[in-house]
Amino acid sequence: MYNRMPHNMGRRFGFFSSNTMLNWLILILIVGLIIFAVYNIVQNNKDKGEKINHYQESDYGPEKNKALDILDERYAKGEIDEDEYLRRKRTLNE
Numbered sequence: 202m203y204n205r206m207p208h209n210m211g212r213r214f215g216f217f218s219s220n221t222m223l224n225w226l227i228l229i230l231i232v233g234l235i236i237f238a239v240y241n242i243v244q245n246n247k248d249k250g251e252k253i254n255h256y257q258e259s260d261y262g263p264e265k266n267k268a269l270d271i272l273d274e275r276y277a278k279g280e281i282d283e284d285e286y287l288r289r290k291r292t293l294n295e
Contacts, residue, residue, distance in 0.1 A: 268293055 272293065276286040 269290070272281075272286065272289055275281050276283075281289075
């Protein structure tokens with residue numbers, strides 16, 4: 202019926218009892234996870250802001266960069282010669 206264990210059975214050694222240490226460990230783990238999550242959110246938003254600003258500086262945004270990437274790739278593969286590459290690059294940069 203009644204629990205016959207003494208009230209302080211789990212706290213035999215004060216601060217160093219297993220229950221107290223476990224509680225502190227869980228608290229530190231939760232605080233660490235919260236700090237880690239906030240840090241990652243701030244970093245991701247900072248990175249997105251830099252990418253957005255980069256695209257806003259160019260006239261055509263990511264479409265222009267994608268076209269230049271495709272042009273560079275085609276030139277690297279040998280699909281177009283140097284004159285064609287330079288002509289198209291000049292056109293895209295105008």
